[in-house]
Amino acid sequence: xxxxxxxxxxxxxxxxxxxxxxxxxxxxxxxxxxxxxxxxxxxxxxxxxxxxxxxxxxxxxxxxxxxxxxxxxxxxxxxxxxxxxxxxxxxxxxxxxxxxxxxxxxxxxxxxxxxxxxxxxxxxxxxxxxxxxxxxxxxxxxxxxxxxxxxxxxxxxxxxxxxxxxxxxxxxxxxxxxxxxxxxxxxxxxxxxxxxxxxxxxxxxxxxxxxxxxxxxxxxxxxxxxxxxxxxxxxxxxxxxxxxxxxxxxxxxxxxxxxxxxxxxxxxxxxxxxxxxxxxxxxxxxxxxxxxxxxxxxxxxxxxxxxxxx
Numbered sequence: 001x002x003x004x005x006x007x008x009x010x011x012x013x014x015x016x017x018x019x020x021x022x023x024x025x026x027x028x029x030x031x032x033x034x035x036x037x038x039x040x041x042x043x044x045x046x047x048x049x050x051x052x053x054x055x056x057x058x059x060x061x062x063x064x065x066x067x068x069x070x071x072x073x074x075x076x077x078x079x080x081x082x083x084x085x086x087x088x089x090x091x092x093x094x095x096x097x098x099x100x101x102x103x104x105x106x107x108x109x110x111x112x113x114x115x116x117x118x119x120x121x122x123x124x125x126x127x128x129x130x131x132x133x134x135x136x137x138x139x140x141x142x143x144x145x146x147x148x149x150x151x152x153x154x155x156x157x158x159x160x161x162x163x164x165x166x167x168x169x170x171x172x173x174x175x176x177x178x179x180x181x182x183x184x185x186x187x188x189x190x191x192x193x194x195x196x197x198x199x200x201x202x203x204x205x206x207x208x209x210x211x212x213x214x215x216x217x218x219x220x221x222x223x224x225x226x227x228x229x230x231x232x233x234x235x236x237x238x239x240x241x242x243x244x245x246x247x248x249x250x251x252x253x254x255x256x257x258x259x260x261x262x263x264x265x266x267x268x269x270x271x272x273x274x275x276x277x278x279x280x281x282x283x284x285x286x287x288x289x290x291x292x293x294x295x296x297x298x299x300x301x302x303x304x305x306x307x308x309x310x
Contacts, residue, residue, distance in 0.1 A: 032297025109139025213247025
């Protein structure tokens, strides 16, 4: 993902069920430590760069784990042409809860990692792939933990967790070269008959110092749902992390879901005006050592509570 200059150019621990005495919906509590395990299982495979064994292993792990946790899993395979002409063996993974329901919510994150650490200063460092603990694995981990903890009988909508591929194999100089998996999915779903109420994209949601400002692309296409998510974060006591002020205009997977599929989709992404993306972004420091389980837990709790509202 990158910033547009102008807008629009598992653990075995079982947690206790919550009750409704406090006005909260009944659900199994999101477990931050379990989420962190889902993250490290991915990074233990190495960098999940397109067309590598680690990427294939991660695809199989996500699909098998989501299915084991009870979701209905389908794979959307496609050969996608990269900016420099190579063919990327891409697979979007769709893990569905209540697939029979027409009224649906979308939650998404990408699972591939970047082939180069292009934010490193030294050439030998910049040519190494990004491990992608935050940029990729964090959002995937939150989604897997949500699948594990959601009480199916307590939600009214169907939920599709979409693990998007081929997000990070692009360059800013070539238009639309990022987010190839979401572009492909958005085109395929446009006339499928599925009706999504809204979508939430998770990207870089695990840093100790994470701050989530209101992405301007999200506000343009789906302001009501940005309001909803940020108000829920405030209600839960996380308003210091979910900052209710304008952030950047990010070209991320949600842009194409909005633009192509017409699904109002927001982005929860760590980007601070005047500072940019996290210091580990596209560097060799994007490792589990720079991930904070508590951050994952707060993001998961916010998203989970929003899902139970529909």
